[in-house]
Amino acid sequence: MSAAAEETKAEAGAPLLQADGVSIQFGGLKALTDFNLSVRQGDLQGLIGPNGAGKSTAFNVLTGVYQPTQGEVRVGGQRVNGWLPHQINHLGLARTFQNIRLFRALTALDNVKVACRAQGALHPEGVGLGAKMKGAFINYRDWWRALLLTPRFQQEERELTQQAEHLLEVMGLSHRRDEEARNLPYGEQRRLEIARALGTQPKVLLLDEPAAGMNTREKADLMVLIRKLRDDFKLGVLVIEHDMKLVMGICECITVLDHGETIARGAPAQVRSDRKVIEAYLGDSYLESHGGAA
Amino acid sequence: METPAIPAPEARSAVPASLRGLLPVLLALPVLALFQGLMSDAPFASYLLSVVGVNIILAVSLNIVNGMTGQFSIGHAGFMAVGAYISGVLSLNFKDVALSFLPVAVSDQVFFVVSLLVGGLAAALCGFLVGLPSLRLRGDYLAIVTLGFGEIIRVVVQNTDAFGRALGLSGIPQTSSPAMVYFFVFLTVLVARRITGSSHGRSLWAIREDEVAAEAMGVDTTGYKVRAFVISSFFAGIAGALFAHFVPIINPGSFTFVKSMEIVVMVVLGGLGSTTGAIVAATFLTLLPEGMRSLFTLLGAEGSLAQKVDQIRMPVYGLLLVALMLARPQGLFGTKEIWDVLPRWIPRKRRGLA
Numbered sequence: 001m002s003a004a005a006e007e008t009k010a011e012a013g014a015p016l017l018q019a020d021g022v023s024i025q026f027g028g029l030k031a032l033t034d035f036n037l038s039v040r041q042g043d044l045q046g047l048i049g050p051n052g053a054g055k056s057t058a059f060n061v062l063t064g065v066y067q068p069t070q071g072e073v074r075v076g077g078q079r080v081n082g083w084l085p086h087q088i089n090h091l092g093l094a095r096t097f098q099n100i101r102l103f104r105a106l107t108a109l110d111n112v113k114v115a116c117r118a119q120g121a122l123h124p125e126g127v128g129l130g131a132k133m134k135g136a137f138i139n140y141r142d143w144w145r146a147l148l149l150t151p152r153f154q155q156e157e158r159e160l161t162q163q164a165e166h167l168l169e170v171m172g173l174s175h176r177r178d179e180e181a182r183n184l185p186y187g188e189q190r191r192l193e194i195a196r197a198l199g200t201q202p203k204v205l206l207l208d209e210p211a212a213g214m215n216t217r218e219k220a221d222l223m224v225l226i227r228k229l230r231d232d233f234k235l236g237v238l239v240i241e242h243d244m245k246l247v248m249g250i251c252e253c254i255t256v257l258d259h260g261e262t263i264a265r266g267a268p269a270q271v272r273s274d275r276k277v278i279e280a281y282l283g284d285s286y287l288e289s290h291g292g293a294a
Numbered sequence: 295m296e297t298p299a300i301p302a303p304e305a306r307s308a309v310p311a312s313l314r315g316l317l318p319v320l321l322a323l324p325v326l327a328l329f330q331g332l333m334s335d336a337p338f339a340s341y342l343l344s345v346v347g348v349n350i351i352l353a354v355s356l357n358i359v360n361g362m363t364g365q366f367s368i369g370h371a372g373f374m375a376v377g378a379y380i381s382g383v384l385s386l387n388f389k390d391v392a393l394s395f396l397p398v399a400v401s402d403q404v405f406f407v408v409s410l411l412v413g414g415l416a417a418a419l420c421g422f423l424v425g426l427p428s429l430r431l432r433g434d435y436l437a438i439v440t441l442g443f444g445e446i447i448r449v450v451v452q453n454t455d456a457f458g459r460a461l462g463l464s465g466i467p468q469t470s471s472p473a474m475v476y477f478f479v480f481l482t483v484l485v486a487r488r489i490t491g492s493s494h495g496r497s498l499w500a501i502r503e504d505e506v507a508a509e510a511m512g513v514d515t516t517g518y519k520v521r522a523f524v525i526s527s528f529f530a531g532i533a534g535a536l537f538a539h540f541v542p543i544i545n546p547g548s549f550t551f552v553k554s555m556e557i558v559v560m561v562v563l564g565g566l567g568s569t570t571g572a573i574v575a576a577t578f579l580t581l582l583p584e585g586m587r588s589l590f591t592l593l594g595a596e597g598s599l600a601q602k603v604d605q606i607r608m609p610v611y612g613l614l615l616v617a618l619m620l621a622r623p624q625g626l627f628g629t630k631e632i633w634d635v636l637p638r639w640i641p642r643k644r645r646g647l648a
Contacts (some may be wrong), residue, residue, distance in 0.1 A: 065506070084509070084514075085509040086509050086510075086514050086515065089509075089510060089511065089512035095510055097507065097510075101507035102503075103503035103508070105502075105503055106496070113493065113496055114493075114497055114499075114500045114508070115511040117493035117497065139521075142494070148315040149488060150312075150315055151311040153492070156493075157493070197511070199511070200511055200512045
């Protein structure tokens with residue numbers, strides 16, 4: 001079933017994010033076993049599973065927070081095993097966090113500006129010595145520009161502000177521009193996190209439970225928003241979500257994890273009727289009350 | 295302070311963009327010249343103000359690491375010692391050399407500035423070597439390493455003949471002047487403010503707020519931490535070098551752990567992350583013993599207490615810190631600057647950064 005799903009995606013271009021047989025082990029605990037995934041531009045995939053299934057672990061492996069014990073992760077075709085999270089981010093992979101991790105004392109605008117700035121010419125691609133030297137040079141030149149307040153620096157700063165303001169507008173946060181992130185209401189903090197992630201100009205966006213703690217209306221809005229972002233920013237999106245309705249509503253392909261293993265993958269309808277998924281995710285009682293899967 | 299107002303990073307002004315970088319320096323120079331003129335007949339005031347200035351440099355530079363970046367360094371006196379001894383030895387060795395094409399006084403100042411910069415760079419190099427391994431890690435490692443570094447420097451100095459061992463280094467030409475000290479105070483504050491207003495500063499704040507998130511948003515956290523630490527060490531070195539050129543003798547006793555803690559107290563008292571807070575706290579804590587001395591003398595304690603001021607200074611600091619932590623855990627100004635907490639009727643700048 002996964003093969004079929006992957007075939008239909010084959011014409012959408014090379015995968016931007018790919019996990020090949022990724023396993024991760026903490027001591028004796030296998031948090032993730034033989035995890036495969038490929039996200040292309042325009043994809044909107046879901047990653048679901050009961051608590052402790054390894055969803056967030058999968059995110060952490062993909063973004064470089066954890067190193068895979070086995071297998072490899074590729075971002076934009078580049079093998080990134082052993083890379084640091086910020087280096088992986090520069091390849092075009094951005095994420096949000098399950099428990100919001102904004103820069104709380106910074107204003108909404110500055111939150112986005114941090115992400116915008118960390119990108120672009122500042123960090124030439126690659127991890128070789130040449131790229132490192134070049135990066136160091138650019139960085140020091142940049143520090144001097146900031147310290148001397150050169151016209152070039154002032155220009156860059158204005159552009160950054162515009163860029164960040166645009167992202168705030170897209171996420172409907174313009175009215176919060178100068179407010180500290182910690183003073184924003186919960187739903188807006190979630191959206192600010194997405195705005196910040198977009199500031200890094202990602203090709204793939206990983207959303208870790210973006211709808212957690214939102215009410216039904218906010219969730220509906222969020223679904224529309226995620227779709228819109230995917231189209232406007234030409235992203236591939238991978239969503240971790242507990243809310244079945246949200247996942248089933250917007251995702252075209254869903255991967256189901258349980259105890260670190262991939263137990264199903266496919267279109268929402270397909271996954272919904274998968275016996276193993278119902279058993280693991282929805283529980284035995286569901287099977288009983290609904291008379292088993294179709 | 296003698297420092298003129300520092301332009302807010304995004305303030306729209308009539309000043310052309312190309313001039314804004316240099317303008318504060320141009321404004322500062324005549325003010326400092328005037329200041330020097332006023333100070334020339336008051337040796338004790340000069341000395342005291344120089345000490346205040348050195349402490350301001352130390353506090354403001356430590357604030358870049360402890361305040362803005364949220365790392366905890368407690369060996370600032372070590373970097374100060376590096377700057378003091380390197381530039382001190384340099385000045386001692388070039389004492390009798392003068393540039394023939396310049397008047398002697400000017401030539402002295404040239405040598406002085408060069409030795410200052412060498413002292414600062416030596417401290418910066420130490421900062422780089424100390425910071426690189428310890429800043430890769432998160433948490434308290436930096437505190438442990440800097441604590442060790444400060445002690446190592448002190449012990450090395452105590453056992454090296456070139457540095458005068460425990461006796462200290464005397465005879466360093468007294469080429470420093472309050473104007474020179476305050477020029478570097480001004481420079482340190484300017485650099486700290488400009489970092490705050492730039493994307494580099496925002497990245498440092500991001501690291502302070504949430505290192506994991508900063509890293510995920512593409513901020514090279516280790517790189518930024520090391521750079522902040524190197525800048526901070528550089529200015530600590532400058533402060534030490536200035537110190538060496540206006541006190542009659544420098545010895546290892548001036549750069550102990552107690553000195554490091556004194557600087558940390560200044561930063562915490564002013565509010566971690568507040569540059570103006572560090573300035574106010576450094577000024578206050580440096581003048582406090584003098585104030586106590588005058589007070590005790592006035593109260594007629596006939597020298598007994600007044601002479602012990604230097605010994606009761608530390609307990610007073612401790613009490614002050616405890617009181618402050620109870621009343622205002624975030625420090626005097628928190629992460630804000632002085633113009634953010636001033637009364638409403640004073641026109642304030644629009645806040646760009648927390």
